Amino acid sequence: DAGVTQSPTHLIKTRGQQVTLRCSPKSGHDTVSWYQQALGQGPQFIFQYYEEEERQRGNFPDRFSGHQFPNYSSELNVNALLLGDSALYLCASSFSLRPYEQYFGPGTRLTVT
Amino acid sequence: SQELEQSPQSLIVQEGKNLTINCTSSKTLYGLYWYKQKYGEGLIFLMMLQKGGEEKSHEKITAKLDEKKQQSSLHITASQPSHAGIYLCGADDDNAGNMLTFGGGTRLMVKP
Numbered sequence: 001d002a003g004v005t006q007s008p009t010h011l012i013k014t015r016g017q018q019v020t021l022r023c024s025p026k027s028g029h030d031t032v033s034w035y036q037q038a039l040g041q042g043p044q045f046i047f048q049y050y051e052e053e054e055r056q057r058g059n060f061p062d063r064f065s066g067h068q069f070p071n072y073s074s075e076l077n078v079n080a081l082l083l084g085d086s087a088l089y090l091c092a093s094s095f096s097l098r099p100y101e102q103y104f105g106p107g108t109r110l111t112v113t
Numbered sequence: 114s115q116e117l118e119q120s121p122q123s124l125i126v127q128e129g130k131n132l133t134i135n136c137t138s139s140k141t142l143y144g145l146y147w148y149k150q151k152y153g154e155g156l157i158f159l160m161m162l163q164k165g166g167e168e169k170s171h172e173k174i175t176a177k178l179d180e181k182k183q184q185s186s187l188h189i190t191a192s193q194p195s196h197a198g199i200y201l202c203g204a205d206d207d208n209a210g211n212m213l214t215f216g217g218g219t220r221l222m223v224k225p
Contacts, residue, residue: 004155033211042117042201042215043156056212090155099211100144104156 002027004093004105012111013081021076021108025093031055032074033102034066035090043090049074050096078110086112117204117216125222126192134187134219136202142182144205146213151198159187159200189221197223 005024013019025032031050035043045058049068068074072093078085088109092102116139126132136145144163148156160169162178162185169176173190189196199220203213 031211033213035213040217042203042217043213045212045214048211058212088153092156100161100205101158102146102213103158104148106155107153109153 004029004091004103006089006091006105006108008108009106010109010111012113014113015081015083017081018077018079019081019110021078021089021091021110023074023076023091023093023105025072025074025091026103029093029095029103030072031094031096031099032068032072033092033094034074034076035092036060037088037090037107039087046076081112083112086110117202117214119200119202119216119219121219122217123220123222125224128193128223128225129191132189132192132221134200134202134221136185136187136216138183138204140183142178142185142204145176145178145182145185146203146205147176147185147187148201148203149198150201150218156201192221192223194223194225197221 007022033048034046037043047057048055052068063079065077088107090107091105094102118137120135146161147159150156160176165180165182167178175188178185199218201218203215
């Protein structure tokens with residue numbers, strides 16, 4: 001049973017560019033959440049997708065957007081990258097009827113230069 | 114949203130020693146999660162506590178939630194090098210498991 005997978009593993013971008021990160025949830029899961037973890041800090045909630053719609057959003061600017069596909073996989077898009085966007089981006093999936101069981105992927109390390 | 118404070122921020126212990134990590138919330142906790150993270154990697158779920166006074170154990174790790182549901186502790190007995198990593202507590206912000214707020218983490222190093 002494949003767990004949560006994320007791609008790419010690492011990414012280097014330049015300020016002002018745009019980036020897309022991808023997440024495939026654990027089999028049987030229909031909800032995907034995205035978190036940003038800056039170096040030395042705990043993860044911060046960005047947003048959650050369920051039934052292809054954004055259900056909850058944390059305190060992140062509109063430069064951060066997402067999408068969920070019919071197969072429940074998800075993308076995180078960040079526009080106009082800033083140096084401060086450098087972080088580990090974590091995807092977590094869960095089943096809507098058991099929301100408390102969140103499984104995290106290995107993350108995508110984004111470096112903005 | 115609530116804030117979670119973890120203490121200590123970092124910990125170095127000798128293999129075989131016991132240790133405790135604390136997590137304190139500014140508000141009553143609906144659900145308290147403990148995760149472990151290897152440096153730069155994803156989070157591994159350890160335990161979840163919901164009821165005041167609840168205690169759960171898995172192998173040598175025990176987590177407790179106090180009666181007032183504002184503080185949790187994670188205790189490791191007879192630590193091993195495999196216990197090294199970052200321990201994160203997370204709180205259920207909307208009582209529906211949708212949005213977790215995390216503490217800053219406790220970095221544990223176990224010296225053989």
